[in-house]
Every structure is written in structure tokens, then in C-alpha cells.
Amino acid sequence: MEAKVLLLACTPLLPSIPFQAHMRTVYLKPRSLSCCRAKRKSTAKTKEGQEKLLEGMPKEYYDEEWQAQQREKTKELERLRKHEDDEEERMVENYREIGIRLNGYPEEDVKKAKKLVSSFIRAEEEVEEKIEEAAEKGELTELVLMVIWNRLDLARRDDEKDAIRSLDLLYRRVETEILKREATPAMRLLNDLLNMHDGFQ
Structure with missing residues (x-):
């Protein structure tokens, strides 16, 4: 009878596995806490580094109104840059269009016409004699007029008043x-008579 009572008193001590498992889970918690502490330390170091980087900045950097003005200046510069790019693209397109006008003529004839026009421009006061001489040789053609017109058009686009x-x-x-x-x-x-009439006046 005494042996049975002793056995019943000792039986509750057998299931020890759940208790040990519970102890293992509790043992893991301090590791997660140490990771959090490490993250906080790294974040604090990052903030300190940022503060050190900002130490050399001017006082205006922290002024919201100054920052707003800088943003507006940046936008204005971008608008000006875009306007200049568009204007340059337009001029290139115009020059390309002017160059296309001479595509229908033989390349050798175009070179001769350009050379003749250049000689007219360099002649200055003797340009009348050069023009009459070229006319007698049959060198004044529609192509010569086209070359002069192209130069005149370019001068107008570039607003070169003297050249125009x-x-x-x-x-x-x-x-x-x-x-x-x-x-x-x-x-x-009739043309000669008109010229004579103008001369008499």
C-alpha cells in the first residue's frame, strides 16, 4: 500500500519535455533584442554622419524660402536651356532647307556659281564691272541668283544687317x-531710253 502511494506522488514529474522546450524559446529572445540594439546604434551613427556632412552648409540651406528661390532659378534655367535648344534646332532645320534648294543642280555648276558670287562680294566698288563681264561670258544664270538668294536668306535669319x-x-x-x-x-x-531719261534728269 505504501509503494502505491509513492508511485502516485512521483508520476507528475515525468512530462519534462514541454518545460525544456519552453525554456529554449525564452533563451532565444535576448538575441533579437541585441539585434535591435545594433540597428539603433547603426542608425545613430548614420544620423551623426549626416549632421557632420551638413555642418559646412551655409545658413541659407536651412531656409525654406531660400530653397524655394533656388528651385525657381533651376526651373528658369531649364526653360532657357530648352528655348536655346529649340532655337538651335530650328536654325539647323532652316539651314538644311536652304541647302536643299541647290540639290537639283549639278554639283560642279553649284561650285562655279558660288565662286562667282564670292568674287562679286570681294569686288566691292568694282562689282558692276564684274557683273557685266560675267554677263558677257554667259555666266549669269538662275543658279547664280539662287546662290545669292540663299546667302541673303541666311543673313536675314542671322540678322546681319550690313550683309542683308x-x-x-x-x-x-x-x-x-x-x-x-x-x-x-x-x-x-526701251531700257536704254529709260536710262538716258534718268540721266538727263
């Missing part, structure tokens, strides 16, 4: 000489 004035006069003079050479004898006589 000179090229405009040159174009009119060459055009007049071409028309005079292509005119009928009656038209030539």
Missing part, C-alpha cells in the same frame, strides 16, 4: 542684268 543690304543690292543688280540680256531688242531699246 549688300546681298539685296547684288541680287537686284544681277537679276536686272539677266533680264536685260534675255530681253528682246525692243525691250533693250
Whole structure:
């Protein structure tokens, strides 16, 4: 009878496995706490580093109004840059369009016409003699007028006032000489009479 009572008193001590497992889970918690402490330390170091980097910044850097002004200046610079890029693209397109006008003519003829126009420009006061000489040789053609017009168009786009004035006069003079050479004898006589009349006045 005594042995049975002793056995019953000792039986509750057998299930020890759940208790040990519970102890293991409790033992793991301090590791997670140490990780949190490490993260906090690294974050604090990062903040300290940022504060050190900002130490050399001017006082205006912390002024919201100053920062807003800087943002507006940046936007204005971007607008100006875009406007300049658009203007440059437009000019390139215009130059390309002007160059295309001469594509229908033989390359050798274009070179000769450009050379002739350059000689007119360099002649200055002797340009009248150069034009008449070229007309007698049959060198004044529609292509020569086109080359002068292209130069005049470029000068207008670049707003070169002196070049515009000179090229405009040159174009009119060459055009007049071409028309005079292509005119009928009656038209030539009429032109001579008009010139004489202007001279008498």
C-alpha cells in the first residue's frame, strides 16, 4: 500500500519535455533584442554622419524660402536651356532647307556659281564691272541668283544687317542684268531710253 502511494506522488514529474522546450524559446529572445540594439546604434551613427556632412552648409540651406528661390532659378534655367535648344534646332532645320534648294543642280555648276558670287562680294566698288563681264561670258544664270538668294536668306535669319543690304543690292543688280540680256531688242531699246531719261534728269 505504501509503494502505491509513492508511485502516485512521483508520476507528475515525468512530462519534462514541454518545460525544456519552453525554456529554449525564452533563451532565444535576448538575441533579437541585441539585434535591435545594433540597428539603433547603426542608425545613430548614420544620423551623426549626416549632421557632420551638413555642418559646412551655409545658413541659407536651412531656409525654406531660400530653397524655394533656388528651385525657381533651376526651373528658369531649364526653360532657357530648352528655348536655346529649340532655337538651335530650328536654325539647323532652316539651314538644311536652304541647302536643299541647290540639290537639283549639278554639283560642279553649284561650285562655279558660288565662286562667282564670292568674287562679286570681294569686288566691292568694282562689282558692276564684274557683273557685266560675267554677263558677257554667259555666266549669269538662275543658279547664280539662287546662290545669292540663299546667302541673303541666311543673313536675314542671322540678322546681319550690313550683309542683308549688300546681298539685296547684288541680287537686284544681277537679276536686272539677266533680264536685260534675255530681253528682246525692243525691250533693250526701251531700257536704254529709260536710262538716258534718268540721266538727263
